[in-house]
Amino acid sequence: MSWDVYANVVIGGILTGLVYGLMALGLSVIFGVVRVVNFAHGEMMMVAMYLAVLGCGTWGVDPLWLMLPLAALMFVLGYALQSLLVHPFMTRPDHAQFMLLVAVGMILTNGALILFGPDARGVQVDYALDSFEFGPLLIDKVRLYAALAALAVAAALFGFFRLSATGKAIRACADNYRGALVVGLDVRRLFALTFGCGTACVGAAGAMLVLLGDVTPSLGPAYTLLAFVIVIVGGLGSMAGALVAGVLIGVSEALAGLILVPSMKSMVSFGLLILVLLFRPQGLLGRSA
Amino acid sequence: MNSLVSALPGRRRAGLILALGLLLAAPWVAGPYLLSVLVLALYYAYVGQAWNVMMGFAGQLSLGHALYVGLGAYVSATLYLHAGLGPWAGVPIAAAVSAAAGAVIGFLAFRFGIGGVYFALLTIAFAEFTRIGFEHVDWLGGAGGLFLPVVERGHLDIVDLRGGPRLFYYVLLALTVAALWLCHRLRTSRIGYYWLAIREDPEAAQALGIDLFRYRVLAAAISAAMASVAGSVAAFYYNSLTPADSFGSAKSIEIILGPLVGGLGTLIGPILGAFVLTGLGEALRALLDVTGHQVPGATQLFYGLVLLLVIKYLPGGIWPGLARHLGLGNRVG
Numbered sequence: 055m056s057w058d059v060y061a062n063v064v065i066g067g068i069l070t071g072l073v074y075g076l077m078a079l080g081l082s083v084i085f086g087v088v089r090v091v092n093f094a095h096g097e098m099m100m101v102a103m104y105l106a107v108l109g110c111g112t113w114g115v116d117p118l119w120l121m122l123p124l125a126a127l128m129f130v131l132g133y134a135l136q137s138l139l140v141h142p143f144m145t146r147p148d149h150a151q152f153m154l155l156v157a158v159g160m161i162l163t164n165g166a167l168i169l170f171g172p173d174a175r176g177v178q179v180d181y182a183l184d185s186f187e188f189g190p191l192l193i194d195k196v197r198l199y200a201a202l203a204a205l206a207v208a209a210a211l212f213g214f215f216r217l218s219a220t221g222k223a224i225r226a227c228a229d230n231y232r233g234a235l236v237v238g239l240d241v242r243r244l245f246a247l248t249f250g251c252g253t254a255c256v257g258a259a260g261a262m263l264v265l266l267g268d269v270t271p272s273l274g275p276a277y278t279l280l281a282f283v284i285v286i287v288g289g290l291g292s293m294a295g296a297l298v299a300g301v302l303i304g305v306s307e308a309l310a311g312l313i314l315v316p317s318m319k320s321m322v323s324f325g326l327l328i329l330v331l332l333f334r335p336q337g338l339l340g341r342s343a
Numbered sequence: 344m345n346s347l348v349s350a351l352p353g354r355r356r357a358g359l360i361l362a363l364g365l366l367l368a369a370p371w372v373a374g375p376y377l378l379s380v381l382v383l384a385l386y387y388a389y390v391g392q393a394w395n396v397m398m399g400f401a402g403q404l405s406l407g408h409a410l411y412v413g414l415g416a417y418v419s420a421t422l423y424l425h426a427g428l429g430p431w432a433g434v435p436i437a438a439a440v441s442a443a444a445g446a447v448i449g450f451l452a453f454r455f456g457i458g459g460v461y462f463a464l465l466t467i468a469f470a471e472f473t474r475i476g477f478e479h480v481d482w483l484g485g486a487g488g489l490f491l492p493v494v495e496r497g498h499l500d501i502v503d504l505r506g507g508p509r510l511f512y513y514v515l516l517a518l519t520v521a522a523l524w525l526c527h528r529l530r531t532s533r534i535g536y537y538w539l540a541i542r543e544d545p546e547a548a549q550a551l552g553i554d555l556f557r558y559r560v561l562a563a564a565i566s567a568a569m570a571s572v573a574g575s576v577a578a579f580y581y582n583s584l585t586p587a588d589s590f591g592s593a594k595s596i597e598i599i600l601g602p603l604v605g606g607l608g609t610l611i612g613p614i615l616g617a618f619v620l621t622g623l624g625e626a627l628r629a630l631l632d633v634t635g636h637q638v639p640g641a642t643q644l645f646y647g648l649v650l651l652l653v654i655k656y657l658p659g660g661i662w663p664g665l666a667r668h669l670g671l672g673n674r675v676g
Binding site (some may be wrong): 091139142146148149150152153154156157158159160161163164165167168172271275279282283286315317318320321324325327328331332333335 | 398404406451452463464465467468471475476479593596603638641647650654655
């Protein structure tokens with residue numbers, strides 16, 4: 055195989071990886087601030103993808119136009135989930151939190167199975183097969199648009215946390231929970247907001263991912279694991295780390311699909327997760343604990 | 344067994360003997376459908392008990408226990424198919440393989456001080472890694488799976504563990520009782536008290552001179568070996584195994600539902616939880632069938648709801664409260 059095959063696969067991997075990175079960013083934000091490990095992350099992603107498919111089918115629009123409405127809807131769901139269900143678990147043992155979200159994941163997966171059936175659903179856009187040509191390089195239009203949208207959403211989130219007063223208050227809660235309570239921050243509302251921001255990332259990423267592949271109810275656990283792999287490789291709680299690791303995982307899965315067989319590509323991610331957990335648990339970009 | 348029964352106060356002893364009597368008689372009363380449900384309940388009771396050793400006793404959350412069950416199934420089935428080695432020889436070998444896998448994962452994780460969510464994810468990662476790996480080994484049947492020769496109805500061969508549901512019912516009942524006895528012995532032994540100390544406060548346990556690393560690895564190995572036997576028996580019962588069903592994350596979750604709902608860290612909890620969940624799940628399925636609805640996913644949705652409600656409102660599971668209510672003592676599960 056000549057080099058341009060590899061170059062095209064790497065570019066595809068980078069673009070897909072940015073969308074993965076946005077999804078993982080949601081997980082990272084939720085963990086970094088709320089200290090809750092969202093074991094239902096992939097299942098929420100699957101729900102967002104179904105909503106995108108339904109929206110496109112109903113109104114016949116491009117899924118990318120649904121990105122913001124979906125993000126808003128998932129924000130509301132995440133906000134409600136955190137303030138109603140997860141918040142009372144903040145003082146409970148870790149495993150009780152995990153199991154609560156595992157239960158939420160089971161309900162979402164099987165709810166989707168009952169509502170939509172086991173068959174794969176997808177969206178067709180008229181530019182699905184188009185690509186930009188740069189000499190020997192071919193860049194898929196859908197991938198490029200999805201990746202640019204992912205970068206824009208990530209930048210907006212980054213700006214929100216860095217620049218707005220609410221974002222600053224949220225970071226204060228993450229840095230010092232007790233201190234935040236002492237200075238009178240409404241921690242419960244801020245945690246719910248953060249959880250909502252995390253699920254909003256998932257909503258936006260879901261609208262992009264339906265362009266790259268079909269959705270089935272059983273996709274959830276695989277996406278949850280993918281998000282964990284990315285977040286742990288990048289360092290739990292590190293926002294930039296999630297995007298960088300998303301690209302890294304996207305490229306390594308794409309190359310594994312080319313060099314080995316496509317069905318073995320997840321093995322590379324899980325292998326990477328095992329190695330990072332064993333030798334650098336704080337992640338590639340994370341600070342050591 | 345005697346020590347377990349005689350150590351109990353009167354009401355508990357009577358309750359245990361009554362339950363055992365009912366379970367022994369059940370296959371002669373139950374029809375084929377009910378018998379298959381009971382086999383399933385016993386399977387989850389046993390495998391839940393195995394997981395409970397690691398999480399309930401030693402406090403190490405494994406979300407990838409399907410790995411050990413799947414290894415047990417694949418090793419004993421492969422030995423039977425390719426080496427002609429019957430289950431009585433194959434099951435111990437399979438248990439040793441799973442115990443070694445549990446010990447290696449425990450060794451790696453606990454040596455590097457990995458705990459909490461990181462340990463849980465590591466166990467999922469190993470199980471998923473193995474699942475995809477097995478899907479690409481043609482010698483093991485690949486993604487399509489491995490099949491054992493099916494025997495004709497009525498055939499009973501205890502040496503090769505070939506027979507009908509009734510045989511497997513009694514095998515699983517014996518395993519469940521043996522696991523209950525083993526867990527009782529473990530829990531009241533020095534090791535059990537060390538585990539309890541490690542679960543409740545690792546730092547204090549270490550300060551008292553308990554070797555955290557050694558006893559955590561030991562819990563992982565014992566739990567993995569026990570889980571392995573369930574996999575072997577299930578392989579010979581169903582005669583087919585695929586990597587997705589054997590090692591998948593859904594399987595790992597199914598394993599832990601019983602102990603979580605019944606009562607984490609108790610002896611009766613995993614058994615009670617498995618019977619309650621399997622019973623209610625099958626009742627729901629039967630109810631939907633009768634009303635003419637085929638709803639795939641309905642029982643799993645129901646399990647998710649039960650898990651959510653139990654975690655929220657009964658954090659200790661069903662058994663501790665029930666035991667107190669029945670006057671069966673609340674000191675030990």
